[in-house]
Amino acid sequence: MIAGFTLSSLFIGLSDGAYGNIITMFTRNRIGHIQVHREGYLDKPSLYETIDDYPSVGETIQSTTGVEAWTPRVYAAGLGSVGEKSTAVQVIGVDVARETQATRFDQKMIEGSVLAETASHEAVIGKGLAKILSGTVGSEIVIFSQGADGSIANDVYKIIGIAESGDDGTDRVACYLHIEDAQELFVLEGRIHEIVVIVSNINHVSKITDTIKTRLNNSTLDVAPWQVVAKSFYRAMKVDQQGDAIARWVIMLIVAIGVLNTVLMSVLERTREYGVLKAVGTKPTQIFWLVICEVVIIAIGSIAVGALLGVLANYLLSIYGITYPEEITYGGMKIKTLYAEVNARCLIIPAITVMLSATIVSLFPAIKAARIMPAKAMRTH
Structure with a gap:
């Protein structure tokens, strides 16, 4: 016995x-415990499905009991080139200070340094993407895509760091920019696609999700816990x-x-x-x-x-x-x-x-x- x-x-x-x-790695370091999007964004992500006036939404979330931190993000697809090599990239615009507080963004750096807290036309790329493009700290990456107004989005950014998120799939495509640089590149003018929320106790995610929904009281926004965001996982x-x-x-x-x-x-x-x-x-x-x-x-x-x-x-x-x-x-x-x-x-x-x-x-x-x-x-x- x-x-x-x-x-x-x-x-x-x-x-x-x-x-x-595993849950801590998957949520705290990547997707967060709760996510806020424009209605329908999770089912069909689009450059045009954005959240307006996100600072006020973030303030409401931050004042909710049990919320530890929140951070906004911009997502867009594009083509990245370093020298003569090109590949598809996922541009992720981050608020560096908030991202570091929420998901420990600075701890993902394996080479170089983290992005500056002000827009500086700098980029951090994933470990896998660096290998595909033969990109190194100090080289330049050119990003081509389409802006929200239909214009051609393209610009050059200096690679100052290489990151490893723990997910090989993400690291093969991720190109992190300062959120203001990403908004300028894709002509989003202060709009974002996602708000990631970190709670102090993961066991209270469901309750805090319901509280945030009630406090926001906005039918155009979806508030989803990590179990919904990552259904397959x-x-x-x-x-x-x-x-x-x-x-x-x-x-x-x-x-x-x-x-x-x-x-x-x-x-x-x-x-x-x-x-x-x-x-x-x-x-x-x-x-x-x-x-x-x-x-x-x-x-x-x-x-x-x-x-x-x-x-x-x-x-x-x-x-x-x-x-x-x-x-x-x-x-x-x-x-x-x-x-x-x-x-x-x-x-x-x-x-x-x-x-x-x-x-x-x-x-x-x-x-x-x-x-x-x-x-x-x-x-x-």
């Missing part, structure tokens, strides 16, 4: 830690978690079989003693409850020791983690080290599992002990 509790606790801790880390994660639930049931079955074997052997080895108890007048129901209480007491002791070992193991793994020989990819993100998480689930679920399985599987041995015939049992050696 101790081994089963510890194994179950460790499994849950690693599972929750892995998903928590969220569904894939849920399917994966169902697989983990099956694994937990297997662990529970192993624990139950071990308990059944131990209790049954305990009853069989004490057949003579139970026969003596019956012979001196002990009622079958008393013997039945004697076995049940014995198992429950053992289960409680096992839970106490297992909880100590489980918390200790999860705590150590939350600090040091398990490092894979090679990076694995999940939802487009690279993961090198798997960390555990210490939470209530690591104790509650294994405790219920051990107690229920121990109680249920002890019924058969208890009934067997209660039905022992005294004369036959006392002849047992």
Whole structure:
């Protein structure tokens, strides 16, 4: 029972830690916890579906309880060229100060420096895009596209940094500009496409989303939590978690079989003693409850020791983690080290599992002990 509790606790801790880390990477570093767009933008992104007067919208969002930060973005597709090499790029206009506060934009830099907080005709490109274009810090990237007024949008920007977001797909196309440079290039004049919202507690995303909707009270704006913004990722994660639930049931079955074997052997080895108890007048129901209480007491002791070992193991793994020989990819993100998480689930679920399985599987041995015939049992050696 101790081994089963510890194994179950460790499994849950690693599972929750892995998903928590993945969700944090996916939301905090990329898409945010909540996003605000023009109505219909998520279904069909368009250069023309913009949010007007976004500073006032941002102020309303910032004053909402539970919101930690917000940042505006401009998105547009174009053609990027460095020297004689060209490829499709996704231009992302960012408010550098707000983006750094919300999604730690400055920590994504692997070479060079982050964009200046004022528009300076500078660009930061993704690691993959730098490889495709053979772009380096100090070289220039020319961007060709179409402006919102139908004009040809083209300009030259100095590459001052190379970034790595953790998503290879994004890094192969991403070209970050200061939001004012992007607005000037695409003739958006103070308009944006997206507001990313970061909350202080990810478990309150749904509640905060509803509050923001109510406070904005604007039917032309869509306010969506990350589960809606990244539907495919969220569904894939849920399917994966169902697989983990099956694994937990297997662990529970192993624990139950071990308990059944131990209790049954305990009853069989004490057949003579139970026969003596019956012979001196002990009622079958008393013997039945004697076995049940014995198992429950053992289960409680096992839970106490297992909880100590489980918390200790999860705590150590939350600090040091398990490092894979090679990076694995999940939802487009690279993961090198798997960390555990210490939470209530690591104790509650294994405790219920051990107690229920121990109680249920002890019924058969208890009934067997209660039905022992005294004369036959006392002849047992």
